[in-house]
Amino acid sequence: MIQKWEALQAETSAAFDKPKAERPAGLAETYNKTGGELIGMLDQISKSLTLLIKLRDPYIDQLFNVKQLAWQVRNEVGDSNTVVSNAVGGLKPAADAVARYQAYLAAGNASWSAIEDVVYGMTLPAYFNDAMKHAKNEFFVPEYTKLRFDVLKAAIAGQPVKMPPAEWVKFSVDKLNTILGVANAALAAVSARAEELKSKTVWQMSIQIIILALVAALTMGVVVLLSRRITVPLGLIQDGMMKVAQGNFNVSLPPLESKDEVGQIVAAQDAA
Structure with a gap:
């Protein structure tokens, strides 16, 4: 699946630089379907791992909850990003494109607020707090929200956008990756906690x-x-x-x- 996704990613990036008539038919649908399958596979693996340690340590439970929520945010705002990218790429937008965009974005904002509620009052590593701050400053700021909506409206109206499709995709995906940084930081904190518990267990066993x-x-x-x-x-x-x-x-x-x-x-x- 990983190799398939990497190949599809390269093919999609190359297609963005070509005129619409020369792009492979059904590429966008294949891209979205494969991306969904990959995310589903990763989500299933994550759930299986979570079940192995669930309720054994409250701190780790909360961090896994944050990781799940971060992926949920990534998926939801990623869907809103797909609506924009498809319009920028020349695909005919659906009649409810704006409504779908706003619905996806609202869901993502709600999930992000849930993350902030979970971590409130927790003592977390500095790198996790930095990842949260970075994602908030890069993605959840009014300036970027306005830019995306302006780009979407311009693309739907057939007006020129501020950057080429391939450049827009890279730019927007980089913004999305800041949210994955939160999920990765949560997993890093889980790993650090596991090492701490391991050291404590070894010490107790030695005694x-x-x-x-x-x-x-x-x-x-x-x-x-x-x-x-x-x-x-x-x-x-x-x-x-x-x-x-x-x-x-x-x-x-x-x-x-x-x-x-x-x-x-x-x-x-x-x-x-």
Whole structure:
């Protein structure tokens, strides 16, 4: 799909420099259809990735929401841009071209306002804030809104526009890409957050491993202590008792410093 889109992009750019009669038939429809399919594929991949981490971290959830909204803005204002570009490129505009343009633009503005509502009050990286500011200053400014509408009205009226079609397409797409910059900045912030969580998890795991090692060492120490103070003396007592039972009364056990029950048994055996 990516290779198909790149080839179609090159073909479309070349077609804009040709007279309308020499352009491939149906190129605009193919371009719009393929672009929609590509966006749909990317959107599906994005949704699948979002489901993998959904509700695991509120900060990441909000950033993925911003990313989705940024793509939604790009699609909606991109549709409005297509209306203008088609008219500039010489395609006969639909009767409701202006109404469609305004509807697409209004939807995009609403989605952009939703992004601003989501990020309000959040502590975000500087590069994300810069991307938001850049998109707002490049695309969502009255001057550019007026320019696009003036170009659309001039193209519909058959009047000359301020720049050639190919130049207009590049100019307008560059403006649209500033919105994608917001989506990319949101994903970069997600990546940074993931690295932060990874480092935190590794640190916590390291602490747990150290604690586990200390517990294991303590357990081994207790086992050795019990073996020396209880298990071994009890074994010696058992051997002594067996010899006494067999008639050997010259049994002596090594003295123990311990004053507990085991030590008392050994002392009594030696006294006997």
